[in-house]
Structures are given as structure tokens and as C-alpha cells.
Amino acid sequence: MTSFDYDLFVIGAGSGGLAASKRAAAFGAKVAIAEGDLVGGTCVIRGCVPKKLMVYASHFSHFPHESAGYGWTIPAGTFDWTKLRESIQTEVMRLNKLHISFLEKTNVELISGFAKFVDAHTVAVGDRQFTAERILIAVGGEAAKPDLPGMEYAITSKEMFLLPKFPQRFAVIGGGYIGTEFAGIMHGLGAKATQIIRDRYILRGFDEDVRTNVQEGMVNHGINFHTCIDSSSLTITKNSDDSLTINFKDGSGSPQSLEVDAVLAATGRQPNLAPLNLAQAGIEIVNNAIAVKEDSCTNQPHIYAIGDCTNRVNLTPVAIAEGRAFADTVYGHTPRFISHTNIPSAVFSQPEAATVGLSEEQAKALYGDRVKVYKTKFRPMFYSLAGGEARTMMKLIVVGEEERVLGLHMVGKDAAEIIQGMSLVVTMGGCKKDLDNTMAMHPTAAEEFVTMR
Numbered sequence: 001m002t003s004f005d006y007d008l009f010v011i012g013a014g015s016g017g018l019a020a021s022k023r024a025a026a027f028g029a030k031v032a033i034a035e036g037d038l039v040g041g042t043c044v045i046r047g048c049v050p051k052k053l054m055v056y057a058s059h060f061s062h063f064p065h066e067s068a069g070y071g072w073t074i075p076a077g078t079f080d081w082t083k084l085r086e087s088i089q090t091e092v093m094r095l096n097k098l099h100i101s102f103l104e105k106t107n108v109e110l111i112s113g114f115a116k117f118v119d120a121h122t123v124a125v126g127d128r129q130f131t132a133e134r135i136l137i138a139v140g141g142e143a144a145k146p147d148l149p150g151m152e153y154a155i156t157s158k159e160m161f162l163l164p165k166f167p168q169r170f171a172v173i174g175g176g177y178i179g180t181e182f183a184g185i186m187h188g189l190g191a192k193a194t195q196i197i198r199d200r201y202i203l204r205g206f207d208e209d210v211r212t213n214v215q216e217g218m219v220n221h222g223i224n225f226h227t228c229i230d231s232s233s234l235t236i237t238k239n240s241d242d243s244l245t246i247n248f249k250d251g252s253g254s255p256q257s258l259e260v261d262a263v264l265a266a267t268g269r270q271p272n273l274a275p276l277n278l279a280q281a282g283i284e285i286v287n288n289a290i291a292v293k294e295d296s297c298t299n300q301p302h303i304y305a306i307g308d309c310t311n312r313v314n315l316t317p318v319a320i321a322e323g324r325a326f327a328d329t330v331y332g333h334t335p336r337f338i339s340h341t342n343i344p345s346a347v348f349s350q351p352e353a354a355t356v357g358l359s360e361e362q363a364k365a366l367y368g369d370r371v372k373v374y375k376t377k378f379r380p381m382f383y384s385l386a387g388g389e390a391r392t393m394m395k396l397i398v399v400g401e402e403e404r405v406l407g408l409h410m411v412g413k414d415a416a417e418i419i420q421g422m423s424l425v426v427t428m429g430g431c432k433k434d435l436d437n438t439m440a441m442h443p444t445a446a447e448e449f450v451t452m453r
């Protein structure tokens with residue numbers, strides 16, 4: 001019988017790789033994990049966690065005017081970018097160390113460096129080689145910039161957290177999660193923020209009411225939009241004072257020009273496969289992602305892949321769930337698969353949006369006129385004294401006589417917290433009557449979901 005250095009070698013210590021390695025080790029497997037960067041991956045180091053801290057930071061600018069109606073006089077403060085950037089990096093380093101300590105506690109060996117395949121059972125990290133009975137690839141993804149003139153001047157979300165200087169004039173190219181979140185953050189921190197998108201509304205693929213309500217809310221906050229642009233016409237040039245000029249044609253074909261201090265390309269992400277030498281192990285790639293079956297197994301029966309490098313649903317909790325399901329199946333002898341439907345997700349935009357299940361458009365395409373929509377839009381109580389234009393939108397999509405809940409959508413304060421709880425109704429196959437039978441909690445915004453008519 002062949003003997004290997006490890007039962008399992010995990011490539012990539014991000015959310016998915018960490019979860020899988022610790023779970024496999026808990027079942028008694030001898031596990032190593034290779035990471036060429038800080039331990040924690042995109043979510044912890046340069047994604048969800050530092051981003052959410054920046055969202056919190058950006059909210060404080062609303063305090064002076066929101067508190068006035070409540071009797072407070074809070075003078076407009078000043079914002080120190082260097083302080084925020086350093087505080088966030090301190091927290092990131094704390095989390096990095098915490099994840100290293102979790103690996104130590106669970107007897108997972110951390111190997112520093114980027115791993116690449118030598119053959120189907122061997123990986124090299126620097127000049128060391130390791131063999132393993134099974135290999136799990138969890139290398140995540142990286143930002144993808146379009147191939148357009150001057151794109152080298154655009155930063156990606158990775159650099160957003162390390163900017164040496166706060167850009168007073170800031171533009172985002174792209175209308176997805178990242179672009180929409182950073183437009184809100186930078187506006188809240190005091191920048192003149194502009195979002196440049198090639199559709200009429202941001203967040204393509206979300207329910208249309210979510211798209212329009214988030215965008216309307218952002219416009220009301222003072223964020224500028226250029227919509228329906230011809231994305232192939234876009235160029236960026238650098239000026240002598242280090243500012244940047246973005247040129248593009250708008251929806252009517254008219255040339256537009258925008259001068260900014262920084263431009264973020266938030267134009268999607270792609271699996272981070274190039275350094276892996278996947279061909280050495282004969283691993284199949286489809287559409288630039290590692291092809292996997294339902295159990296996350298690649299075309300090689302002992303090599304698995306999870307998370308963004310498989311381009312299924314690119315969200316942290318999904319990678320973690322895929323990693324744990326892999327370990328339970330292979331080392332815990334409890335076969336189980338992850339369902340990739342009805343996954344709740346949030347956009348930490350301002351206003352915030354959260355969603356679970358089908359959009360109205362998807363539901364109608366599947367079930368036609370058997371679909372019924374309940375919708376409400378109101379001013380949250382907080383703003384009755386704080387003033388302003390903020391509105392909350394909630395939407396419930398149901399089907400058939402029994403009114404089974406297919407989708408829930410919300411735009412407004414605490415949308416993510418509320419939809420996380422409400423998503424249970426969709427995953428449990430609940431009906432409108434289950435919501436109706438739930439007593440409201442008053443006064444809350446969430447009570448609208450159980451009192452809709």
C-alpha cells in the first residue's frame with residue numbers, strides 16, 4: 001500500500017479550506033493546509049470583514065443630521081482615513097492570528113507558501129514537496145478587470161483597504177455587489193462618489209424592485225450614477241497631478257468625461273487557477289473554473305474543490321458549507337451534499353438589500369400567473385424624527401392556492417439581519433399562512449413580513 005505524507009492536503013487557507021481542514025482533522029485525518037498569504041482568505045483579509053467595518057465607519061457621517069430631530073446637536077466631525085485603515089488592518093491581523101491558533105488547536109499543519117501540483121498526489125510549496133492521499137483545492141478567486149485602455153490605473157477591491165490617501169473624488173466601474181457597496185462606503189466617508197454601470201440599474205439578477213429601490217436610495221443619499229454606458233468605449237488616463245480621467249460614451253452615445261482621484265474596477269471575479277499547474281494532475285476546467293460534481297469531487301476521484309474556484313455560488317458561507325460537507329462525507333462517513341438553491345444573500349449598500357429565493361421575474365418565468373406578489377414600502381419609524389427620504393421596501397413572492405413562499409426581498413435598514421431570520425420560511429417550504437399565524441413584534445420593521453395584505 002502506498003504511504004503518503006498526509007491523508008489530506010488543502011490548498012488555500014480561506015473560509016472554505018479552513019472549515020474543511022479543521023473538520024477533517026477532527027475526524028482523525030492527518031491534514032496540512034498551504035497558504036501563500038495571510039491565513040483567512042478573501043473574506044477575512046480583503047473582503048467581507050474589512051468591508052463591513054468600512055460600512056460601519058461610513059454610517060457615522062449621518063449622525064449629526066439624523067440626531068437633530070431627536071434633540072441632539074452633534075457637530076459635523078472630521079474623518080481620519082489613516083486611523084480607519086490602520087484600525088481595520090489591526091483587526092485583520094488579529095483574525096489572521098486567531099485562525100492560525102484554531103489550526104494549531106485542531107492539529108492541522110500550516111505550510112506557508114503557494115502550492116502547485118507536481119502530479120496527481122504531489123504538491124510543491126517552494127522547494128518542498130508533499131504527497132497526500134486526497135487533495136482539496138480551495139484557492140478562491142481574484143478580481144477580473146476588463147481589457148480596456150488605462151485599466152492599469154484602476155484599483156480592485158483588494159487595494160481599497162490599503163489606499164495610502166483618501167480619494168475625495170471616487171468612481172466605481174460595475175454595478176454588482178462590490179461596486180455598489182463601495183460607492184456607498186466612500187460616499188459615507190465623505191468622497192464625491194460616482195457609479196458607472198452599463199445597465200439602467202445596478203445589481204443585475206436581483207429582483208427588479210430591489211434594483212430600483214437600492215439605486216433610488218443611493219441617488220437620494222447623493223451618489224452620482226452614469227447608467228447604460230457603452231462599456232467598450234471606456235478609457236482611463238492619468239493626469240500630471242496623478243488624478244485620473246475616465247472617458248466613456250453614455251447611453252445616447254454622447255462622450256462623457258469624469259475626473260477622479262481613484263477608480264475602482266468592480267467588474268467581477270474569476271477563479272485563481274493559473275499558479276496551480278492543474279494540468280499536472282489532469283484536473284478538468286470548464287469556463288475557467290474547476291469542474292466539480294455535487295459532492296465537490298473533480299474528475300480525479302481523490303481531488304476535490306470548493307468555494308469560489310468552482311464558481312458555483314461565490315459566497316463565504318457556501319464555501320464553508322461545501323468544505324464541511326466534503327469532510328463529513330469523506331472522513332465522517334456521513335455523505336451529504338449542499339443545496340445551492342435558496343441561499344440568502346445581502347448587499348451592504350446604503351440602503352442595504354437582502355434577498356432569499358426567487359425574484360418576481362424568476363418566479364413568473366417558472367410558475368406564470370400562479371404567482372402572487374405582496375409588497376409594501378414605508379418610512380421606517382426611526383426617520384419620522386430623523387427626517388430624510390429613506391424608505392423600506394419589502395416583498396413576498398408566493399405561488400399557488402396554498403401561497404407557498406418562493407422569495408423574500410427587502411431594501412432598507414437591517415435588511416440583512418431580517419432576511420437571515422426570514423429565510424427559514426423559504427428553506428422550510430413555509431406558506432403565507434405560516435407568516436400570518438406568526439404574532440407581530442411591535443414596533444419593528446420586520447413585523448411587516450407577518451402582516452402583509
Ligand code: NDP
Pocket residue numbers: 146173174175176177178179181197198199203204231266267268269313314315345346347348
Ligand atoms: P459581480 O459579478 O457581482 O458584478 C460585476 C459588475 O461589473 C456587473 O455590474 C457587470 O455589469 C459589471 N461589468 C462587468 N464587465 C464590465 C465592463 N467591461 N464594463 C463595465 N461594467 C462591467 O462582481 P463583483 O465584482 O461586484 O463581485 C464579485 C463577487 O463577489 C460576487 O459575485 C459575490 O459573489 C461576491 N461578493 C459578495 C458580497 C456579499 O455577499 N455582500 C460582497 C462582495 C462580493 P453587468 O451587470 O452589466 O454584467
